[in-house]
Amino acid sequence: MIGIPRLFLAEDAHHRGELRVLKQLPGLIAVLRDGGFTDDESLRWMYQEDPTLPGRPVDALHGHLAREVLRRAQALGF
Template identity: 60%
Template structure:
């Protein structure tokens, strides 16, 4: 069993993914540091096709981790949500946003996503 933190793959099959060496390259850090980011909740990963991967949408246009993702994960973890539940919620269509919370993290609706996460967690 892998010691790299990851969840079961609860994501739709069309979600673009990045393997850990690519994440390492994007962020300019070692793969073991990427493992630390996964443990800390800065990033979340799933095992897909036998490989641990991170959703590409978790990165901004500059290749950095999306600004609001770590706080969102922290809020939901503190509220008792498991990582697979967080991932499922992030990639579930929500007509009131509109779209998915994961998409909204990159725009003017990011604070609304955080507010909703806080309400769900408490």
């Protein structure tokens, strides 16, 4: 069975109680793939603790640091 990790979802602001894929997630996945990451490597990177963030990149996608996560992912490809 294939599923979507709960941390990849957020409550839909327009439909109370419904969940939607995080706005930044498709772009982050594309950036990591373009940088040569496999799906497994991308998941590992998103869930790995980052001492320079408050937690893990996947946690930061839920707040004001989402753009910083994308920027860091872009830098990994170079």
